[in-house]
Amino acid sequence: MRALVIDDSRAMRRIVGTILKDFGFEVREAGDGQQALDVLQEGKAESWVPDLCCIDWNMPVMDGLQFVMAVRANPEFRQVTLMMVTTESETGQIVKALAAGAHEYLIKPFTADALRDKLALLGLLPEGVSA
Amino acid sequence: MTLSQTQPITELLDAATVQSICDEVWPSLVGDGEAFVPVPVPPPAELVSAWVDIIGPWTGSVVVTCAPATAEALTESVLMTRPPTVVDDEDVADALGELANVLGGNVKSVLPGESRLGLPQIGPAPARGRLDDVRALVGQWRGNYLTITVQGTAPHPSGTEVPQ
Amino acid sequence: MTLTATSFDWVRQLVHRESAIVLQPGKEYLVEARLLPMAQQRGLSGVSELVESVRNRPDPAVTRRIVEALTTNETSWFRDGDPFTALTSTVMPQLVAARRPDERLQIWSAACSSGQEAYTIAMLLSDALPNATTRVSITATDLSREMVERTRAGRFSQLEVNRGLPASMLVRHFTRAGNEWEIAPALRRMVTASECNLAAPLPRLGPFDVVYLRNVLIYFDLPTKQGILNRVRQIMRPDGWLFLGAAETTLGVDDNWERVVLGRGSAYRPKKGA
Incomplete structure (x- = not known):
């Protein structure tokens, strides 16, 4: 399993990345939406397509919502599961992200257990890890 | 809309709500078993702040303030570093900023109307606006001074900073 | 100290x-x-x-x-998802076909903690059955008065709704109440919460079509497990369904149950003539 963790906070990238690595994910990182699109484009050359993107909302250059829309507009990345991981937590914001094409939504702060529960919902938990 | 027409933060947000946000943020972001304890201790000589702005019907900042050493310890706790790993200034700015971001987003979600959240900033705390437009929680983490201040924006952002 | x-x-x-x-x-x-x-x-x-x-x-x-x-700080919503998948894919269609349209389907969330299991069932059924709010009633019981009151309130913290509740369900079935999230009133009305000690004679409850008794038996010794399973069976419909925790079974405890494989998990049904 492969994951791309997109957050302007490197502390948060490290936290999310560490949990995902514990579940056997190979993790790459990006500091904003544009960087993340670059990682996706560069990955194509080596057939590196993530199974999961964890996406912060508020980031410089390109925010998480714009990133979701950009990925959804590209059929090459149809298989990628998109999960917002953000402190934005009003109903309206969650609806907006889901409407743009995000599959799941994890609100900061979260525990490792909460991230694991979301992976289980998305069918991205490797076998041998109990839900 | 002018600032005088909006309700002050004291009307919109009570201390118990800020504490309940802290009760969720500390154990999940700072570390299992960690807590922000709302019992004041004397402030240290030097202070550092990280904050995010909220722009909407109510406009202001959510500010976390503590001693530089406390910020460093918070960073180590957030990043779960173990000696001999040390955190650098960029780590500290980043981790304290993310703490302010998570607190800020949760504060924003309980305020009425639609608002926007700014990106985290770090440095000396921004100037406060109206004196009644401040909701401050003074307390401690692991015995060290730490405050969470939700404060309205100063009417003249270009004006001189109010010493904290 | x-x-x-x-x-x-x-x-x-x-x-x-x-x-x-x-x-x-x-x-x-x-x-x-x-x-x-x-x-x-x-x-x-x-x-x-x-x-x-x-x-x-x-x-x-x-x-x-x-x-x-x-x-666990917080109970997960779709904790071990199989018993919920089985509810909507197999159990409910069979029960709906077997009962008269005016008969209420009765579901019991025994050991309900703060109510996540009961409201998960309520959400799933309100999505699956057009008239769920009048057709189904869910009884949620717990030993602890505090947990019963929490279930009644139907309010959950941000950390609690983060635990395995699909975002689409959160926005459809909950509204924000300050820093917490509140279940929709129509779903809350489907759930009746009360105190109940499973290890003692049961109060008047049921008869139930479906019972969720998960991660409770593991804490008791064999005779108590047998007593609980026996009492539960008495207040179940003969064609009812019992869901236990993933690590629990009636096998070797109480012979009056038949194990049925449902998808990736299993359920137990009262044995005929037992």
């Missing part, structure tokens, strides 16, 4: 035995922080006194609370 080494060790062994989770030395502060409210509720001065009282007078209910307090 601080936690003694003996008490910490006893808690550590208990948690390991019941949950396979290892509490490393140095986690004394965690044990202290999580169990102190429980000790105070029982009028005890500290965690060591709580441990002493359970060691002198073993009480599975208290043991369960201790393990829960130390292993």
Whole structure:
């Protein structure tokens, strides 16, 4: 399993990345939406397509919502599961992200257990890890 | 809309709500078993702040303030570093900023109307606006001074900073 | 009074035995922080006194609370998703076909904790059945009055809704109430919560079409397990369904049940003529 963790906070990238690595994910990182699109484009050359993107909302250059829309507009990345991981937590914001094409939504702060529960919902938990 | 027409933060947000946000943020972001304890201790000589702005019907900042050493310890706790790993200034700015971001987003979600959240900033705390437009929680983490201040924006952002 | 080494060790062994989770030395502060409210509720001065009282007078209910307090902060919504998938894919269609349209389908969430299981069922059925709010009634019971009151309130913290509740369900079935999330009133009305001690004779409940009795039996000894399963069977419909926790079974405990494989999991049904 492969994951791309997109957050302007490197502390948060490290936290999310560490949990995902514990579940056997190979993790790459990006500091904003544009960087993340670059990682996706560069990955194509080596057939590196993530199974999961964890996406912060508020980031410089390109925010998480714009990133979701950009990925959804590209059929090459149809298989990628998109999960917002953000402190934005009003109903309206969650609806907006889901409407743009995000599959799941994890609100900061979260525990490792909460991230694991979301992976289980998305069918991205490797076998041998109990839900 | 002018600032005088909006309700002050004291009307919109009570201390118990800020504490309940802290009760969720500390154990999940700072570390299992960690807590922000709302019992004041004397402030240290030097202070550092990280904050995010909220722009909407109510406009202001959510500010976390503590001693530089406390910020460093918070960073180590957030990043779960173990000696001999040390955190650098960029780590500290980043981790304290993310703490302010998570607190800020949760504060924003309980305020009425639609608002926007700014990106985290770090440095000396921004100037406060109206004196009644401040909701401050003074307390401690692991015995060290730490405050969470939700404060309205100063009417003249270009004006001189109010010493904290 | 601080936690003694003996008490910490006893808690550590208990948690390991019941949950396979290892509490490393140095986690004394965690044990202290999580169990102190429980000790105070029982009028005890500290965690060591709580441990002493359970060691002198073993009480599975208290043991369960201790393990829960130390292993999970929050209950997951779709905890072990299989029993919920089975409910909408197999169990409900069969029951709806077998019952008269004016008959209420009765579901029991035994040991409901703060209500996640009961409301998960309510959400799933309100999505699956057009008239769920009038067709289904859900009984949620727990030993603890505090948990019963929490279930009745139907309010959950941000950390709680983060635990395995699909975002699409959160926005459809909950509204924000300050820093918390509140279940929709129509779903709350589907759930009736009350206190109930499974290890004692049951109050008048049921008869139930479906029973969720998950992660409860593991805390009891064999005779108590047998007693509970027997009492549960008495208040179930003959064609009803029982869901146990993933690590639990009636096999070798009570022969009056038939195990049925449903998808990746299983359910138990009262044996005919038992």
